[in-house]
Amino acid sequence: MLRKSGLSGALTAALTVFAAPAHAEWALNMTRGVTTLSGEIYSLHMTIMWWCVAIGVFVFGWMIVSLVRFRKSQGAVPDTKMVHSTMAEIIWTIVPVVILIVMAVPAARTLIKLEDASNTQLTIRVTAYQWKWQYEYLDSGVTIFSSLSRDSDAARQLDSGIDPATIPNYLLSVDNPLVLPVGKKVRLLLTSQDVIHAWWVPALAVKKDAIPGFINELWFQIQPDKAGIYRGQCAELCGRDHGFMPIVVDARSPADFAAWIAQHKTPTPN
Numbered sequence: 001m002l003r004k005s006g007l008s009g010a011l012t013a014a015l016t017v018f019a020a021p022a023h024a025e026w027a028l029n030m031t032r033g034v035t036t037l038s039g040e041i042y043s044l045h046m047t048i049m050w051w052c053v054a055i056g057v058f059v060f061g062w063m064i065v066s067l068v069r070f071r072k073s074q075g076a077v078p079d080t081k082m083v084h085s086t087m088a089e090i091i092w093t094i095v096p097v098v099i100l101i102v103m104a105v106p107a108a109r110t111l112i113k114l115e116d117a118s119n120t121q122l123t124i125r126v127t128a129y130q131w132k133w134q135y136e137y138l139d140s141g142v143t144i145f146s147s148l149s150r151d152s153d154a155a156r157q158l159d160s161g162i163d164p165a166t167i168p169n170y171l172l173s174v175d176n177p178l179v180l181p182v183g184k185k186v187r188l189l190l191t192s193q194d195v196i197h198a199w200w201v202p203a204l205a206v207k208k209d210a211i212p213g214f215i216n217e218l219w220f221q222i223q224p225d226k227a228g229i230y231r232g233q234c235a236e237l238c239g240r241d242h243g244f245m246p247i248v249v250d251a252r253s254p255a256d257f258a259a260w261i262a263q264h265k266t267p268t269p270n
Helices: 002-019 036-069 086-114 150-155 254-264
Strands: 122-129 132-137 142-146 178-181 185-192 197-201 206-210 216-221 228-234 246-252
Touching (some): 142 254, 178 254
Antiparallel strands (some): 197 228
């Protein structure tokens, strides 16, 4: 009886798992992203991956051939006299070192580029609060606050009676997105007003901490043909409502961005 009950419970649990709706796309590889940096990171990732595949094929292929060809049933006799080979040690030391150097050069080049925020065309100061973001466009004086959208905030309340599945982009939508131009090098200056937060948008291939009393910087350049909406979240445990601190980037053409800035600028008093 207990055995039948256990099997029935396991079958029910399995069916429940497979019947549950998927909330994220299932994939085996990292995505390319929409910025110049994300494209370079993806290319570096693929290059290193294929190097590792080639090394794995060579090592395991040699191992399998050795096991099959020199097995006891084929009359192979182990060599009990050879206990050391200077040449073999030189080869298996030099070859990995050369491989690591070949891998390190493009990796170092990409890492250096990640930190090179020079010649930016737009600078925005990002200040994190519990639990919202403030964006200050330093070149134009425009300031906006970005918080969880009202529909998501209402649905997340206990006993709200609202089905979260009916809310578009539940917990990933905001009232005021960060509007950016495509094709422009953008620098973000990150800080925090209270605790440590982290600004993270996967499609932009950027994530950096916002620390009270300290300014971090990051940069990215969205490709000209990648206008659209990109979503992220605070990636640092920052308190009770950490899970309700989304980030939305609205990437627009330079002309649309200029129009948006003009619309939100505070009129200069005469």
